[in-house]
Amino acid sequence: MPISRITATAAAHSAILRLCADRGPVMFVQSGGCCAGSTPMCYPAGEFLIGAGDVLLGNIQGCPFYIDYALDQAWGEDSFQLDVAPGEPEGFSLAAGPGIHFVTRSATCSLKGQS
Template identity: 70%
Template sequence: MPTVRITATTAARQAIRHLSAGRGAPVMFVQSGDGRAGGMPMCYPDGEFLIGPGDVLLGEIEGSPFYIDRRLDQARGEVTFELDVAPGGPEGFSLPAGLSGHFVTRSTTCAT
């Protein structure tokens, strides 16, 4: 059984349940980019983002898979990530976490 390396706050779990129920379909998360603390994962309808060999599955939250770019994962080391919700709209094509929020990730190695 693979090790689960993603957890979520109550707010993130509620946002995922609400988003999935409102859409009538599950969502997925993809973390890429510079990997700074408070990084914003992209949230898509499940299956909309093509996962490749450079992506690592960290686990699932409320039935939603969470992937991270392998190079970013290696740069951060073997840590557990936490998904949370922060105020402000999402970036790019990411689905929002509620009316005025976006999803963020935190890790022990990037804590400030």
């Protein structure tokens, strides 16, 4: 079994459990795109088509977390942490809860994806 490179804070775990209870399974994608590439996008499971350029970092509460290969190489991080922060989500991402969105953090940087 591969080693997971993604963990989550207690707040992110709680948000995922609420989302899954309300909407069903979800998935996360850390995109390399220009628009919301610095914030993880949360979708209903299977709604985002994963391609050969996506790397599975691991699962949180059974929900997969993918990152774009080129972005993963550019950041060069051994591990990431999923958290939540105040503010509405970007793009088509599901909210982590009322007035909060998911963020990705790492040992060397904190990516908040704020507008």
